[in-house]
Amino acid sequence: MNAILRRTTTMLCAAVMAVPMALSANAVEPLPNDKGIRYNDYASISESSDYTLTIPATFDIKNSGWNEIGDISASGTLENGKKLVVSAESENGWALKSGENSVGYTMKNAETDTAAADTWDFTNLPASQSIGINVEEYRGKPAGSYTDTVTFTASVEDAAVAVTSLTLDKTSIPYSGGSLMVTVEPSTATDSTVIWKIPDVAHIYSDAEYQNEIATTMIDYYKYTEPMEAGIVYLKRDSGSGSDTITVISNADETKTATSSFEFKYD
DSSP states (O other): OOOEEEEEEEEEESOTTSOOEEEEEEEOOOOTTOOSEETTTEEEEETTEEEEEEOOSEEEEOSSEEEEEEEEEEEEEOOTTEEEEEEEEETTSSEEEETTEEEEEEEESSTTOSSOOOEEEESSSSEEEEEEEEEOOOTTSOOSOEEEEEEEEEEEEEOOOOOOEEEESOSEEETTOEEEEEEEESTTOSOOEEEEEEETTEEEESSTTSOSBOOEEEETTEEEEOOEESSEEEEEEOSOOSOOEEEEEESSOTTOBBSSOEEEEOO
16 A cells, blocks of 8 residues: 655746746645644654655746756665656646646756756665756736746656576577576566577577477577576577577666576587
């Protein structure tokens, strides 16, 4: 069961022609169905997950363009395998509005970022993330009180379990064909799928009778499968001599591959 903490941030410009804009933040009373909420922005999630979330209470927006807000910070403890997810939602679709008039803005982690930011994951506490907003040019806009409300929501969710290693059950298979089984560690990895990379003269099958060939894509003289569940596959070569390397790659982390090279060889 997730506990949710909500904070609202209201952005206000008394008159667009008078450059300063003000931002204030307030903690709001939790919804009736929210569990584990305490006041002062503190949420007790469980016996082993307790966190405090802090966002800037006030700041001034002095101009169009980039405005540094401050830090989203979280402290406390998280249960093993959990993460704190913070998200922000704008009431006006990321725009300051005055009647029918609006001034758009984008929330980002840094001025140089090209992508907007409205979700942040914290897997280790304490942690923080700086944020700011990029306000569109508003000179020439009608004067008025331009406002928006941003709601920050925090919840504890399951964290992704990373792949730590791949292993294969054989160091080589015969030229005429054979099986390979890949094992992904840990067994609880969030994404345990793998990609097989085989020579262009080889074929990969899902059955020991070599009837059901697995589709591949050719890239630079190697064939690659689509991500597939880890397990046993069957491989053989058409023709040629010598040996070639078979590699299995974690779909979640391409730096994790089988620890040894596995070659086609003559019987």
